[in-house]
Amino acid sequence: MLARIATFAIDGIDPRHVWVEVDIRSGLPAFTIVGLGDAAVRESRDRVRSAIMNSGYEFPQTRITANLAPAFLRKVGPGFDAALAIGVLAASGQVPAGALSAYAVFGELSLGGELRDSPGALAVAEGARRAGLERLIVPRERAREAALVDGLEIAGVSTLREAAGVLHGEPLPALPAHVHGAPARATAATTFEPDLADVRGQAAPLLALEIAAAGGHNLLLEGPPGTGKTMLARRIPSILPEMTRAEAIEVTRIHSVAGLHAAGLIQTRPFRAPHHTISAAGLVGGGALPRPGEATLAHHGVLFLDELAEFQRPSLDALRQPLEDGRVSIVRGQRALVFPTRFMLVAATNPCPCGFAGVGDRCRCGEPDLRRHQRRLSGPLLDRMDLLINVERPSEEELRASPETSSGRARARVATARERQRRRLEATSATCNGEMDARIVRRYVRLEEPAERVLAQAYVVGALSARGRHRVVRVAQTIADLERHDRITQADVLTALSLRQRGAAETALAA
Amino acid sequence: MTPRACDACTSRTWLLGRMGGHIDRFRGRLEHVLELDDDGLISAAGGRTRARLRDELESLDLERVRARSRAAGLETICRCDPAYPPALLALPAPPAVLHVAGGLGRLLELTAAEPVAIVGSRRPSEYGREVARSLGRSLAVSGLTVISGMALGVDSAAHAGALDGGSGTVAVLPGSAERPYPAAKRALHRRILTGGAAVSELGPGTSIWRWMFLARNRIIAALSAMIVVVEATEYSGALVTARVAREIGRPVGAVPGRITSPQAAGPNGLLAAGACMVRGAQDVLDHLFGAGVRLAGAPRARQPPAELRPLLAAIAEGHETPAALGRAGFGPDQGLAALAALELGGFVRRGPGGRFSAIP
Numbered sequence: 001m002l003a004r005i006a007t008f009a010i011d012g013i014d015p016r017h018v019w020v021e022v023d024i025r026s027g028l029p030a031f032t033i034v035g036l037g038d039a040a041v042r043e044s045r046d047r048v049r050s051a052i053m054n055s056g057y058e059f060p061q062t063r064i065t066a067n068l069a070p071a072f073l074r075k076v077g078p079g080f081d082a083a084l085a086i087g088v089l090a091a092s093g094q095v096p097a098g099a100l101s102a103y104a105v106f107g108e109l110s111l112g113g114e115l116r117d118s119p120g121a122l123a124v125a126e127g128a129r130r131a132g133l134e135r136l137i138v139p140r141e142r143a144r145e146a147a148l149v150d151g152l153e154i155a156g157v158s159t160l161r162e163a164a165g166v167l168h169g170e171p172l173p174a175l176p177a178h179v180h181g182a183p184a185r186a187t188a189a190t191t192f193e194p195d196l197a198d199v200r201g202q203a204a205p206l207l208a209l210e211i212a213a214a215g216g217h218n219l220l221l222e223g224p225p226g227t228g229k230t231m232l233a234r235r236i237p238s239i240l241p242e243m244t245r246a247e248a249i250e251v252t253r254i255h256s257v258a259g260l261h262a263a264g265l266i267q268t269r270p271f272r273a274p275h276h277t278i279s280a281a282g283l284v285g286g287g288a289l290p291r292p293g294e295a296t297l298a299h300h301g302v303l304f305l306d307e308l309a310e311f312q313r314p315s316l317d318a319l320r321q322p323l324e325d326g327r328v329s330i331v332r333g334q335r336a337l338v339f340p341t342r343f344m345l346v347a348a349t350n351p352c353p354c355g356f357a358g359v360g361d362r363c364r365c366g367e368p369d370l371r372r373h374q375r376r377l378s379g380p381l382l383d384r385m386d387l388l389i390n391v392e393r394p395s396e397e398e399l400r401a402s403p404e405t406s407s408g409r410a411r412a413r414v415a416t417a418r419e420r421q422r423r424r425l426e427a428t429s430a431t432c433n434g435e436m437d438a439r440i441v442r443r444y445v446r447l448e449e450p451a452e453r454v455l456a457q458a459y460v461v462g463a464l465s466a467r468g469r470h471r472v473v474r475v476a477q478t479i480a481d482l483e484r485h486d487r488i489t490q491a492d493v494l495t496a497l498s499l500r501q502r503g504a505a506e507t508a509l510a511a
Numbered sequence: 512m513t514p515r516a517c518d519a520c521t522s523r524t525w526l527l528g529r530m531g532g533h534i535d536r537f538r539g540r541l542e543h544v545l546e547l548d549d550d551g552l553i554s555a556a557g558g559r560t561r562a563r564l565r566d567e568l569e570s571l572d573l574e575r576v577r578a579r580s581r582a583a584g585l586e587t588i589c590r591c592d593p594a595y596p597p598a599l600l601a602l603p604a605p606p607a608v609l610h611v612a613g614g615l616g617r618l619l620e621l622t623a624a625e626p627v628a629i630v631g632s633r634r635p636s637e638y639g640r641e642v643a644r645s646l647g648r649s650l651a652v653s654g655l656t657v658i659s660g661m662a663l664g665v666d667s668a669a670h671a672g673a674l675d676g677g678s679g680t681v682a683v684l685p686g687s688a689e690r691p692y693p694a695a696k697r698a699l700h701r702r703i704l705t706g707g708a709a710v711s712e713l714g715p716g717t718s719i720w721r722w723m724f725l726a727r728n729r730i731i732a733a734l735s736a737m738i739v740v741v742e743a744t745e746y747s748g749a750l751v752t753a754r755v756a757r758e759i760g761r762p763v764g765a766v767p768g769r770i771t772s773p774q775a776a777g778p779n780g781l782l783a784a785g786a787c788m789v790r791g792a793q794d795v796l797d798h799l800f801g802a803g804v805r806l807a808g809a810p811r812a813r814q815p816p817a818e819l820r821p822l823l824a825a826i827a828e829g830h831e832t833p834a835a836l837g838r839a840g841f842g843p844d845q846g847l848a849a850l851a852a853l854e855l856g857g858f859v860r861r862g863p864g865g866r867f868s869a870i871p
Contacts, residue, residue, distance in 0.1 A: 204833040204843040222865065351865075366634045367663040371695065390865025392834045458855050494848030497855070498833075 003090035003097045006104040007083035008127040009075050010120045012290055012330075012337035013257045015127025019069040020080065022087035027063035033084070035068030037075045044078060047109045048085045055113035055160045060092045074333075076289055078108035079118050082137065085109060085160055086167070095167045104128040105163065107139040113160040115139040119259035122252055125149040135172075137163050143175050144264045145256055148249055193268065194235045197406040201394030205232055208389040208499050210410050213239045214417035215478030216434035218323075218345040218384050220308070223391030225355045229348035230273075232391065233304045236346060237269040238407040240302075241415050247300045250340065254299055258292055270301030272343075276310040280318035290330045290337045295322045298343035308347040309376045316381050319345075323384050344434075345384065349377060386434060386471045387499050417481040433478045438470055445477050450490040458497055472496045520589035520607035521573050523549060527607075528717035529567065530556065541725045542755075545604035576714065583689045583715035586615040596622055601759040602733045606712035606726075612688040613708035621679050621707060625799050626656040628735035628756075630728075630749040631665030632742045632774050637862040639742035639774060640668045642766055645870065646739065647672025647680070649792030652808035656681060658735050660727060661696055661703070665741045665749070670703055679707030683731045685723040687715045725751055732756035737799055739764040739789050743777025750777050753786070762798055764789040815858050822849045823858055827869040 002023050008015040031045045052059045066084055068075050083105040090097040106124045107115040121142030126149055128136045135153045138146045143156025155172045157163045166172060199206060205221070205228075212219040213236060221229040243251065248265050255261035255270070274283060274294045285293035295303060305311060322328045322341035329336045353369050356362035365373070421432050424444055430436045436444070447455070455472065458464045464472060473488075476496035480488045516524075526549055527534070533556045537544050547555065553564045580587050588595055589608045596619065599605040611618045627650055629643055647657045647669040657673035659666040661682040673680035682703050686692045688711040691700035703709060712726060728748055732738055732755040740763070743749040753763045764787040768775025782788060787798045792807040799805075815823055822841055830839045836846050850867060853859045859867045 201834065203837045204847060207843045207847070364634075368693075368695065390832065392832055392865075394834070395838060397838075454852075454855065458851075461855060461857070463855060491845075491848045494851040495844075497851035498847040 001091050001093070001097075003087050003100065005083050005087050005090065005100045006128070006131065006133055007080055007106055008104065008124040009073060010077075010079070010123055010257055011073070011335075012285075012339060013123060013254050013292055013296070014337075015120075015123045015130075016073055017127060017131050018073065018075065018080070018083075019067075020083040020087045021067040021069060022084070022091040023065045023067075024060055024088075024091045025063045025065070029061045029063070031064045031066070033066045033068065035066075035071050035075065036073065037068060037080070038077070040078045041068070041075050041080055044081050044084055044109075047078070047081050047111060048088060050111040051081070051085055051109040051113040051160050052088060054111060055164075057089060057094050057160075057164075058092070060088070064088060064091075074289075077118075078116075079106055079120065079124075081109035082107040082115055082160070082163065086137075086163060089164060090167075095164045099167050099169070102134040103137060103167065104131070104133045104135070105137045107137070107142075109160060115157055115159065115163065117141040120257040121146040122148060122249070122256045125152055125154070126253065128152055135166075137166060140173075140176065142256075145252065145261075147175055148252065148265055193238055194231075195238055195407040196235050196410055197403040199228070199232065199235065199403060200401060201398030201404070202228065202232065202391065203404055205389045205391050206404055206410075208387055209236060210239065210405075210414060211475060211478050211482065211499070212236070212344070212346075212387050213410070214414045214433075214482050215386075215421070215475065216344055216432035217386035217475060217478065218434065219347070219387045219389065220382070220385045221346065221348040221389050221391050222351050223348075224350065224357075224393070227391045227393045229391050230304075230306055233273075233302070233306075233346045233348060234271060235407065236302050236344065237271045239410040239414050240269050240344070241411070241418050243267065243269060243300055251300050254292055254296055254340075258297060260297070270298050271304065272298040272301065273304040273306060276305070276307045278311070278315055280312075280315045283315050284318045284322055284328045284330075284341070285337075285339045286330055288332070290332055290339075292339050293328075295319065295328060295341040295343060296339040299340045301343055303343040303345050305345070305347040308349040308381075309373060313379075316379070320380050323381075345381075347381075347385065351390070383467060386475050389499065413482055416484075417478065420481045420484070421478075433474050433481070436474055436477075441470065441473055441477075445473055445488065446486075447473075447476075447488040447493070448490065451476070451488050451493045454490050454493045454497070463497070464500070468500060472500050475499060515592065516577070516587040516589035516608045517591045518573055520591060521576055521587075522568060522571055523607040524712070524714055525571060525576050526552060526564070526568060528713045529564065531718060532720050533557075533560065534722045535720050541722050542603060542729070544722075545726065579715055580610060583612075583687070585610045585612055585687075585689055585715060587611070588615055594619065596734065598622065598735075599730065599733045602729055602755075605733070606730060608712070608714070610688045610711045610714055611708055612710075613704040615708075617679065618681060618708040618710055621656040621681055622658070622734055624654075624656065625736035626658045626681065626734060627795055627799075628658040628731045628738040628752065629665065629669035629741060630659055630731065630738060630743075630752050631740055632744060632747055632749065632777075633662050633664040633666075634774070635664045635668070635742045636772065636774055637866060637868050639665060639766075639768075640862075641860065641868050641870065643668035643741045644672035644675070646741070646766075646789075646792060646795075648676040649807050650795060651676025651678040651680070653792055653796060653805065654678070654808070655795075656707075658683065658731055660684070660724075660731055661692070661699065661709070663693060663695070665743075667696055667699055669741075670699060674702055674706075679703075681707055681734070682709045683727050683734065684709055684711045685713075685727040686719040687711050687713060687717055689715055692719060724748055728752040729755045732761055733759060735761060737762045737764060737787075737795060739766065739795060740778045740781055740786075741766045742768060742772075742774040744773050745776045745780065747777050750781070753781055762787055764795060764798065766790070815853060815856055819849055819853055819856075819858075822846065823853055823869060826853075826859055826867050831866045831868060833865070 089095045108118045121138045125146035137155045140156040140158045147154045155166045252266045326342040351357040352365040476488045476492045479492040643665040651673040657680045659669045688709040691697045738756045765778035765781040796805045
């Protein structure tokens with residue numbers, strides 16, 4: 001007898017519809033699985049047999065053939081266990097085969113018949129909805145996550161027996177608590193999140209942080225060790241606008257597939273800070289079976305590269321496509337996988353190899369050291385950094401003073417500025433000032449006459465390169481949005497100039 | 512003028528370059544080594560080298576040596592020539608041949624009046640760099656030639672300042688005049704040659720050894736009417752220049768520095784030993800020509816707009832970073848824009864670590 005049930009393979013971060021077909025024939029007892037499965041899928045035979053018998057069902061002593069279709073798709077991992085077990089039960093008449101057509105089943109089995117926590121349930125749920133299925137059986141730990149997808153009934157079960165019960169028409173088990181409408185940021189847990197109110201002093205860096213968040217500008221923090229570069233960077237997600245539900249679901253799906261997150265919707269923007277020894281594949285994704293890299297895990301959030309000068313050149317070069325296109329494609333075999341990578345890049349570096357340039361007489365670096373440091377930093381990645389902030393040690397009085405601002409206040413200003421940008425850039429591909437290319441700038445950015453003059457002067461005296469000029473205009477537009485200026489004023493341009501990132505050509509090392 | 516160098520001087524120069532690293536291994540002061548005649552130099556080298564050097568010197572083709580200089584675009588003059596800069600003859604062992612890039616005539620003209628050497632550390636503080644630069648500029652504007660060694664740090668800043676001031680400047684190089692040393696100063700070397708000159712004792716293609724820097728320093732000291740040390744640690748080569756200058760009777764000036772800074776140890780030590788205090792170009796002019804006889808040219812008479820003046824004053828007082836300025840009452844919302852305006856106007860310069868310094 002033949003039974004067929006839907007499940008999903010996770011390909012990169014996307015669900016792919018897979019049919020599990022189980023056929024039972026008379027013959028010598030055997031259990032074969034075909035359909036390009038990996039070792040985990042092959043081993044699934046033993047898990048399925050033990051799980052079925054330990055759940056009190058009968059494992060048919062006949063010839064069983066299971067096929068995972070489509071046959072060309074490589075199937076990875078233990079997530080097919082539950083579907084295989086249900087398929088065997090249906091084919092042997094132990095659960096009603098007719099009910100299966102509306103169901104998808106996903107999860108790993110233990111020998112005792114429990115459904116184990118399996119990453120990627122949200123992606124599976126999205127696949128099930130897209131395939132027009134009505135119900136999805138997932139491990140109980142993943143039920144909240146899968147329930148984020150509307151228009152799908154989720155059965156969170158903890159054992160194979162419960163799953164069979166659902167197919168027998170028993171009522172769906174209630175979802176674990178706190179699924180729908182979890183409040184966005186007001187819960188008690190969120191008060192422990194990093195907040196700008198923790199920062200003392202640092203007036204100029206705070207202003208720059210706000211500008212960066214408001215315009216989606218990539219940001220370089222420069223300063224001696226221990227001055228608070230990392231502390232500032234960690235607080236950027238707290239002032240970015242809240243994620244839309246679609247964005248939140250996308251982030252949750254990515255983190256679920258990566259096995260980093262178990263329950264419910266992720267509502268704070270991700271902050272990823274990979275160590276500087278990371279490889280190119282770790283940063284942008286890759287491996288024989290491509291997995292999302294840090295760039296993708298930082299999607300809709302912040303990717304923070306501390307000690308930028310220490311990263312290997314190939315890793316940094318690999319970030320170019322993700323930064324430019326907002327996605328990265330990884331080609332394996334005959335297929336290309338696309339991972340989304342729309343993140344804000346924040347990097348921190350010491351001003352010189354010893355770290356103390358500009359701190360009294362502490363710096364022991366010579367001109368060649370500085371030059372080498374500059375060369376290590378420069379390159380295509382630095383071209384994408386709109387803002388440079390110098391972070392200094394706060395003074396003793398500042399440490400004791402009250403905070404300059406709070407994340408709530410900054411977030412409100414950022415949100416207003418973003419709204420202005422959204423309205424202005426509606427007709428373009430850019431969603432914020434940081435994404436404007438030269439053409440959009442020409443078309444939509446308006447400067448007041450004195451502002452034009454300052455910009456021209458900066459260009460003429462050689463303080464700016466052509467590309468640098470473009471960066472300054474983008475930042476000035478964001479400052480104007482924060483200040484609610486309709487056209488960019490002279491002060492906006494001057495502020496942007498003082499926060500400009502100086503490329504190698506513009507550095508005043510020459511003498 | 513057809514520049515020339517006599518046979519003896521040409522072969523002497525060739526020998527110095529040929530001996531290269533051997534001279535580094537000699538014990539004793541470089542001055543004494545350079546005072547040795549050709550034979551003495553060769554004898555000081557070890558066993559087999561000695562014979563080989565003698566052979567090579569014997570069979571040296573002087574025309575080929577001269578041709579090489581010509582091919583490198585260098586003009587030469589030897590110490591037997593009446594036009595040889597008389598100032599150098601004050602040295603116990605003046606360089607046998609001067610190799611000049613940028614024009615011998617120009618070199619003689621630039622060093623004829625009262626040239627001033629500005630020397631110092633290769634790792635100056637931002638302040639030191641700025642002082643060297645502005646001193647170079649004011650001296651240039653006042654009509655004096657600035658001489659230095661084109662090394663990293665103070666030397667280069669002094670040259671750059673002189674170029675800013677719109678006058679020719681003379682770089683004395685340890686290796687060969689047509690080749691920038693250090694190589695990182697390629698662009699500066701090119702700019703110096705457009706209106707000034709680079710000069711060296713050794714011929715083209717000589718590889719550089721340690722002693723050549725000290726030998727170069729003595730030329731700087733002798734060529735200048737006064738030398739000014741901007742910043743230097745206790746072990747700096749700039750102090751060698753100062754010592755040579757004192758020995759041959761050139762006045763030495765020094766820019767005072769903070770006693771806690773290692774880079775100030777050199778100049779402060781010189782001041783304690785009686786060097787002339789240099790607080791600006793006027794001090795140099797007073798010392799060379801008598802108090803108040805010549806006035807330093809004002810390189811920049813203009814002032815920033817009135818609203819920027821308090822900020823500029825605060826920077827000049829030592830509030831060098833946006834944070835420090837914030838503490839002095841210039842918040843980031845106004846202060847950052849004003850800083851950029853000052854920077855664009857050429858009133859302040861932004862150094863490493865986002866530190867601003869006023870351009871004097």
